[in-house]
Amino acid sequence: MVSIEIVSEEGDMVTVLFKDSDRALLNAVRRNLMGHIPKMAIDSVRFQMGTYDQCSKCEHLNPAGVARRSAGGTGCSKCGVAFEKEGDDYIVWETNSAIPDEMIAQRMAMIPIPTNPEAYSFEEDCPDCKDLVEEDRGCPTCNMIYTLRAFGSKEGRDITARDLTFLGDDSGNVPEAYRDIPITRLFEGQMLELWATARMGYGVHHAKWSPVAGVSFFPRQIATIANEKKAKLLFDLGLRVSKKDFKSGQLKDISKIMDLKKDLHNVGAGTGMSESFDDAIKLEDVDGEFILSFETDGSMTPIEALNASFTKLSQRFNAIKDDIEHVLA
Ligand SMILES: [Zn+2]
Ligand SMILES: [Zn+2]
Structure with a gap:
């Protein structure tokens, strides 16, 4: 034994x-x-696209252009200050940066997401949404949603896993030791706004699901x-x-x-x-x-991984045993 x-x-x-x-x-x-x-990993990212005029006085983000005096606007929609000179009255922020969205999404996929197989199911086995067509699946029982909204600075600011906010309790936050994993670097005028969805998966399908x-x-x-x-x-x-x-x-x-x-x-x-x-x-x-x-990678402890491996292995061996018995019966 x-x-x-x-x-x-x-x-x-x-x-x-x-x-x-x-x-x-x-x-x-x-x-x-x-x-x-079974492991959680960010599997899809929705990038918000847009341009904002940020009020220098109250920091409110106004939709681009409409508040500017030159465009016939009446100024900041929150504090009313006139937008005359870019840089003085307002700063223009655009949702872009040096790194393409695809690469940002790829980097986010590799960030360790705390995995609790008791709390989350695979989408295809989810008790709440498995009967829906594939495109419509995804609910709080099988998805973990993260948001990120970050602004650059003159000197450049590193956007890291620390900037990800989990929509739920603390257990979903990226572990402290991994919060410095870089996502991108933003300068003044550059911002990033996105929603990311983590799903359960297996390492055989993508390295992001290998813990x-x-x-x-x-x-x-x-x-x-x-x-x-x-x-x-x-x-x-x-x-x-x-x-x-x-x-x-x-x-x-x-x-x-x-x-x-x-x-x-x-x-x-x-x-x-x-x-x-x-x-x-x-x-x-x-x-x-x-x-x-x-x-x-920090998504689970090594002992949890080992136990999960034994559980999976015994399921697979039992399945083979059942198949053989079925064939020989
Ligand atoms: Zn304002
Ligand atoms: Zn679900």
């Missing part, structure tokens, strides 16, 4: 030990993490000192691992082994020491034990 153990969990990174396992299972878990976990990065696994190894005298060459360098870490000539601790592998590069090929060191410390694979490590 496969068993797992969390070796370390730091922020969005996790290292897990699998026992009584094999490469096929580890690879299935790896592929599932990347492509088959993990750097998913890898390797066999668990233990280290044995084969030649004490030559091994001293490495210990004398005073790196991460020392002789004291070895118990009766063996080292089993997983994180220490990872450190040791880095240390061994200092006496390996190309260092001029490989001959005198002569593989004095040997690494051997442990049968049936593997170490999986990955990090998430």
Whole structure:
């Protein structure tokens, strides 16, 4: 029976030990993490287009042109001040910037959106709107809506994930650690106004729906000192691992082994020491034990991702089992 153990969990990174396992299972878990976990991501963005005359006195945004004296306007519709000279009485803002809308939408898609599969459904399974035709689907049970309205400045202002406002409670806001992800940079006269819709999806369809990065696994190894005298060459360098870490000539601790592998590069090929060191410390694979490590993009914790992966994997295996039983019946 496969068993797992969390070796370390730091922020969005996790290292897990699998026992009584094999490469096929580890690879299935790896592929599932990347492509088959339900995840929220911004999937469509509606850009508001327009030009505004902003009153220098009260900052009210008037529709472009109509308030200007030169166009026969009566001034700011809020405070009544006359709009005579651009730059003095009013500033013109346009909803454009150096970066095309498509690219802004693409950048927004890659911002981690907090994912809660208990609170949100896929549109096609949504209890409230799944029976509608595809174009009409989308409701508070399956969509998360964000708005953004940002203005530039003379020196240029970075517009980041921090400027996104979720229409709902705090749980939908982009996590603090990811709020500095840049979207664009705006200068005076440039503004951005948009609505963005996040939907559930799977990584197999687009990278924005994949919550993990750097998913890898390797066999668990233990280290044995084969030649004490030559091994001293490495210990004398005073790196991460020392002789004291070895118990009766063996080292089993997983994180220490990872450190040791880095240390061994200092006496390996190309260092001029490989001959005198002569593989004095040997690494051997442990049968049936593997170490999986990955990090998430912040849309969920690594443990949530791992659990989602196991749930999905068991559903898929059960589906195959049912199919086989059906065929053989
Ligand atoms: Zn005004
Ligand atoms: Zn819905």
